[in-house]
Amino acid sequence: MVNTPEELGAWLRLSLTPGVGNESARKLLAAFGPPDRIFAQTESALRQVVSAAQARHLMGTPDGWTDLSQDTWAWLQHSPDPAIAHAVVTLGDADYPAPLLGMPDPPLMLYALGQTAALCSLSAEQCLAMVGSRNPTPQGQANAREFARSLAGSGLTIVSGLALGIDGAAHDGALLGAPPQALATVAVVGTGLDRVYPRQHRELAHRIAQRGLILSEYHLGMPPLNANFPKRNRLIAGLSQATLVVEAALQSGSLITAKQALEQGRDVLAIPGSIHSAQAKGCHALIKQGAKLVESAQDVLEELRLPDPFTQVPLALVKTSADSESEDELLRCIGLDPVGLDALQARCGWSTAQLQAQLLELELSGQIGRLPGGLFQRLGFT
Template sequence: MVNTPEELGSWLRLSLTRGVGNESARKLLAAFGEPAQIFAQSESTLRQVVSATQARHLMSPPEGWAELTQDTWAWLQSHDNVNVSCAVLTLSDTDYPAPLLLIPDPPLMLYALGQTAALPSLNAEQCLAMVGSRNPTPQGQANAREFARSLASSGLTIVSGMALGVDGAAHDGAMLGAGPQALATIAVVGTGLDRVYPRQHRELAHRIAQRGLILSEYPLGTPPLNANFPKRNRLIAGLSQATLVVEAALQSGSLITAKQALEQGRDVLAIPGSIHSAQAKGCHALIKQGAKLVESAQDVLEELRMPDPFAHVPLALDAATAHTETEDELLSLLGHDPVGLDALQARCGWPTAQLQAQLLELELMGQVGRLPGGLFQRIGVG
């Protein structure tokens, strides 16, 4: 981990130099050693390793570099909570997460907030990525939380991107299921760690820092730029032995993560959904292409060749309360596909007022979810 302002400054200067990306930076490090030694070279010497334009840019500090160095060093000293710490790791650090060294484009610098003492022992075998739609169905949201809870209780660390929807539910479920001393979850974000995006997840981010890690390759002050989120997905996949896609449309960032997992030689798993749901089509496409179809936490553990400590526990949400015969009948008529009020009324023949009242009661009990377009969907199995 970075230990002095001078060391931090030299790494920041290298990472911020215009036109010098991760690949060129690795070439320079291989040729000259630490960043401070790179900046001690002449322009002609640098041209032997990188282009003339890159060599010229390396000769002068980037705009804002000194201020960012000062701000980042202050950030490193600012966390006085004994339960939460922060760190900046570089490619030369022994604490740098080993799984990321195996991906094609490891970050030059990695910013960490939370349980940073766990960084040196991170390994892909203990981590599972879970990704999915930002606008999941109620069933997808419930599946994400319950899969994560069950898998975290088996000892897995759940890795996701702290986005709305499936990501947030996966982080939350992992913290519900993990043991008190376990690294419950890792959030890989697309902004600087001095801000939380989306804002709705401020409280979630606080809990993740207490029970897990928040990681970013972006320097402090980096706003939520659209291009950053697909790029960070390679880190979500790279930290994990496999990626589980809970729900995803055909055009989805989750499919980018799945593609990068395959390119890195990692397994991809997918949960099937309703043939009528747009959020399930991405998972179905992955399954057609060879992704492992999973219906339970036991399926995931079997695919990962891990022992199943809760074989007797069903994955999906069980009914938390007893139903009346009328409620059981309505749940049966709902099935598991989204359905509109008119179609449901045709199935049951009930008066509109009675049907709406029963649907509302089941919704309040968490057994039915309301979808856009006036559709309803049953949540869980049974």
């Protein structure tokens, strides 16, 4: 981990130098050693490794470098919560997560918040990525939470991106299921760690930091730029032995994560959904292309060749607790796919008032969910 202001400043200077990306920086590190030695070279020596324009930029100091160095050092020295540590690890550091070293484009610097002592022991075999739609169906959100809870309980660390929807449910489920002393979950974000994005996950981020890690390759102050999120997805895939896609539309960013997992030689798994759900079409496309279809947490453990300490847990299925035959009948009429009020009324033959009253009862008991467009969907079945 970075231990002095001088070391931090040199790494920040390298990462901020205009025109010098990760690939060129790695060439410089291989040729000259740590950043302080790079900046001790003559322009002529630098031009033996990088372009003339890059060498010229390296001879100067980037805009904002001094202030950012001071702010980052202050961030490292102070955490409002003593149980939550701040750290910066650099490429080649002994604490740098080993799974990322095998990536084609590992970040030069990795900012960490939370249980940072676990960084050096992170292994891909320990981690499973879970990703999916920011606008999931109620069943998809329940699946993410329950799969994560069960898999974390079996000893896996759940890796995701702290986004709304499936990501948030996966982090939450992992925190619910992980043993007390285990590293429950890792959130890889697309902003600086001095902010939480989205804001709705501020409380969730604090819980993750208490029992897991929040990681970013972006310096403090970095806003949530659109280009950051597809790039950070490679880290989610790279940290994990496999990526489980819970729900995804055909144009979802989750498919980018799946593609990057395949490019890194990782496995991809997907949960099937309704043929009528747009959020399931990305998962179905992955399955057609060879992704492993999983219906339970046990399927995941078997695919990863891990022991299952529990009995099989099906697709986050919520046990029905209907108090009357009418509720059971209505659940049977709803079936397994989203259905509208008119179609449902035609199936069961009830009056509008009776149907709406029973739907409300089932919704309040958590057995069905209300979807956009006036549709209803079961959140479990027996």
